[in-house]
Amino acid sequence: xxxxxxxxxxxxxxxxxxxxxxxxxxxxxxxxxxxxxxxxxxxxxxxxxxxxxxxxxxxxxxxxxxxxxxxxxxxxxxxxxxxxxxxxxxxxxxxxxxxxxxxxxxxxxxxxxxxxxxxxxxxxxxxxxxxxxxxxxxxxxxxxxxxxxxxxxxxxxxxxxxxxxxxxxxxxxxxxxxxxxxxxxxxxxxxxxxxxxxxxxxxxxxxxxxxxxxxxxxxxx
Numbered sequence: 001x002x003x004x005x006x007x008x009x010x011x012x013x014x015x016x017x018x019x020x021x022x023x024x025x026x027x028x029x030x031x032x033x034x035x036x037x038x039x040x041x042x043x044x045x046x047x048x049x050x051x052x053x054x055x056x057x058x059x060x061x062x063x064x065x066x067x068x069x070x071x072x073x074x075x076x077x078x079x080x081x082x083x084x085x086x087x088x089x090x091x092x093x094x095x096x097x098x099x100x101x102x103x104x105x106x107x108x109x110x111x112x113x114x115x116x117x118x119x120x121x122x123x124x125x126x127x128x129x130x131x132x133x134x135x136x137x138x139x140x141x142x143x144x145x146x147x148x149x150x151x152x153x154x155x156x157x158x159x160x161x162x163x164x165x166x167x168x169x170x171x172x173x174x175x176x177x178x179x180x181x182x183x184x185x186x187x188x189x190x191x192x193x194x195x196x197x198x199x200x201x202x203x204x205x206x207x208x209x210x211x212x213x214x215x216x217x218x219x220x221x
Contacts, residue, residue, distance in 0.1 A: 015126035057104040066105035069097040079128035081163025125152040129163035142181045150212040187211030
């Protein structure tokens with residue numbers, strides 16, 4: 001993830017898993033709100049990070065209970081969706097969904113409005129196929145440039161979502177959402193992205209991380 005050079009105000013981390021990515025950022029922000037659907041991962045996060053606001057819920061389009069599928073790779077690919085067989089076919093690791101649990105779902109825009117989040121310095125999304133869908137719910141804040149930096153897991157154009165029952169998560173759809181609101185892609189690769197660095201990913205990869213910045217450089221002033 002992007003390394004912050006000075007303490008900033010608010011980090012939203014969607015899909016925190018057990019905190020691997022979050023650990024590089026948590027001390028750089030005054031307010032850290034982390035969302036995680038898997039209760040077991042939430043327990044790990046709570047024990048690792050005493051200062052964060054932990055939301056034990058799946059981020060989605062609406063509030064209410066949702067079905068959450070847990071993957072065999074330590075839960076790293078757990079999702080509201082189920083794997084696309086085309087994506088699974090060439091793999092040799094035997095990854096699969098092992099069980100389904102019912103967890104709370106939360107609409108992110110409603111959460112932000114209810115909890116005094118009117119500006120976001122860094123928005124990190126690792127939602128396993130739901131990144132674009134959830135980002136669309138934040139369009140009122142995007143329209144006003146109230147989110148400065150956005151990092152999302154993104155599907156290559158021309159590839160389906162790796163989860164067959166979820167909407168598109170393709171780069172072109174991110175561009176169509178973000179560019180009219182003054183955002184441009186400023187980084188690409190995998191993991192700890194840096195502004196201005198566009199790293200190639202293997203052609204057969206379905207996904208990569210993309211980094212977007214509002215044209216103000218400080219979206220919410």
